[in-house]
Amino acid sequence: MSVELNETNFDDEIQAPITLVDFWAPWCGPCKMMEPILQKLEKQFAGKVKFAKINVDHHQNIAKKYSVMGLPSYVLFKNGKGVEKVTGVYSVEKLAHYLKRKLAE
Numbered sequence: 001m002s003v004e005l006n007e008t009n010f011d012d013e014i015q016a017p018i019t020l021v022d023f024w025a026p027w028c029g030p031c032k033m034m035e036p037i038l039q040k041l042e043k044q045f046a047g048k049v050k051f052a053k054i055n056v057d058h059h060q061n062i063a064k065k066y067s068v069m070g071l072p073s074y075v076l077f078k079n080g081k082g083v084e085k086v087t088g089v090y091s092v093e094k095l096a097h098y099l100k101r102k103l104a105e
Contacts, residue, residue: 002051010062016050019077023068025057030089031072037092049099
C-alpha cells in the first residue's frame with residue numbers, strides 16, 4: 001500500500017532508490033481514475049519502486065517546491081532527489097513502460 005506523505009515524513013519517505021510520488025486532491029476526477037492503475041503498478045513493481053501519495057490541498061508548500069501545477073502529477077525521486085515529473089492520466093502499460101525504463105537507467 002502506498003505511503004501517505006505529509007510535511008513531517010516527506011523527506012524520509014522519498015529516500016528509496018526509486019520512489020514515485022502521486023500528487024493528488026480529493027476533488028480531482030482524473031486522480032480518482034488513476035487510483036486503480038497505481039494500485040496495479042504497486043503490485044507489479046513491489047520491491048523495486050516505492051509508491052507514495054500526497055494530498056496537495058493539505059501540503060501546498062511541497063506541491064510548489066516540485067512545481068506541481070496540474071493534477072494528477074507524478075514526481076519520480078531517485079535516492080531522495082526529484083528527477084522527473086509527469087502530469088496527466090496514463091494507462092497501466094504506459095506507466096509500467098516508463099517505470100521499467102527508469103529502473104534500467
